[in-house]
Amino acid sequence: MDINTVTRILTEKLTTWGKDLIRLLPNIVIAAVILVIGFYIAKFVRRLALKLIGKVSHNATLNNLFASVIYFVFIGITLFTVLSILNLDKAVTSILAGAGILGLALAFAFQDIAANFMSGIFISFRKPxxxxxxxxxxxxxxxxxxxxxxxxxxxxxxxxxxxxxxxxxxxxxxxxFTTLSKRRFDLQIGVSYGDDLDKVKQVTLDAVKDIEDISKTQETTLFFTSFGDSSINLAIRMWIDSAELKIYKKVGSEAIMRIKKAYEENDIMIPYPIRTLDFGMKGGQTLSDMAVTLAGKDQDGESNYQSNS
CATH class of the missing domain: 2.30.30.60 (SH3 type barrels.)
Structure with missing residues (x-):
């Protein structure tokens, strides 16, 4: 291949490219104009979306994320429109196919991250x-x-x-615990079977009514709940005008101290657990009877021993 042939081939190629460029020149101008306008529209839509979303959500990170997503969507639409104007439909199809495959692969690879991300979005909007x-x-x-x-x-x-x-x-x-800005403290107590329950109720309620942080709008209630093994059980319920754990614990401690002191002053007994020991094989035999029986057996054994000796 001589120099003339090479020169002719290059000339034909450059001529063909020049004709194609001239033919596509209007499309290139239109594509450039659309590209510039698209970028400006995307920026405007991003600012508008950020302003509108800000009225619904006060989470700055979430607001910027949504605004950025909308911005890139408009940028993508602009680029695909430009490629279509330049008759690059095959390139558009290839890009879309590649984006679909990549998105599917990322969805499988980062499904836990995606689940946490979507949950974070719902939490930001619902605000539990x-x-x-x-x-x-x-x-x-x-x-x-x-x-x-x-x-x-x-x-x-x-x-x-x-x-x-x-x-x-x-x-x-x-x-x-913060939604209502108050908490309820439940205290379980047991009193002796021999105590007057009406007196127990009044003494207990009087003991806790002046605690500083107990709610003045919510009634403190007391209910007898059950017959225990060694006590009659009751529950007192006090509402606290704060959700703070320190105040919650303080009220509980103060209530226990006051109730114990009030019970001591009014001769109300908080009984210890009582256990009954049964020494009979079939039940019903008391400890004193069992002692007498054992003593009698010991005496009989000793007398028999003396007679044998």
Whole structure:
């Protein structure tokens, strides 16, 4: 192949490319204009979406995420439109197919992360918990420190910081003690069978009525619950105008101290557990009868021994 042939082939190729470029020049101009306009529209839509979502959700991370998703959706639509104008339909089809396969692979590989992420989105919108709430989730009780898109951070009252995946938070019962801003303290007590129950009830209620943090709007109630082995059992229920654990424990401690002191002053007995020992093979024989029987057997044995000797 001589130089003339090479020159002719290159000339024909460049001429063909030049004709194609001239033919596509209007499409290229239109595509460039659409690309620029698309980017501006995407930015405008992102700001508008951020403003609208901010009225529904106050989670800045979640709001930025949704706004970014909407922004990239518009960018994607703009790019696919530009490629279609440039008659690059095959490239568009290949990109879509590759994106579908990649998305399917990522869905299988990161399904737990995706589950936690979606749960975080639902938690952000439903707001069953928020930062500062006192909650009990999966056996962990403490104050909510952070509510992220992937996990929830709880500062427990015993010291450790617990990070719970949002999937577990969303799929399990949540006990939120802060929602009502009050808690109920239940105290179980047992009194002697010989005590006057009307007196017990009045003395118990009078003992706790002046505790500082007990609610003045919720009635303190007392119910006798059962006949125990050695006591008549009762339960007193007191409402506390705070969800804080320190105040809850303080009220319980104060109630126990006051009730014990009141019972001592009014001769009300909190009985110890009583056990009855049965020394008979078939039951019904008392300890004194058993002692007499054993003493008689010992005397008979000693007399028989003396007579034999």
């Amino acid at each position: 918990i928020k930062v500062g709430d006192i909650v009990l989730i999966k056996g962990f009780m403490g104050k909510v420190a952070e509510v992220n898109l992937r996990d929830t951070v709880i500062n427990t009252f015993t010291g450790p910081v617990v990070i719970i995946p949002n999937k577990d938070v969303f799929q399990n019962p949540i006990e939120n």
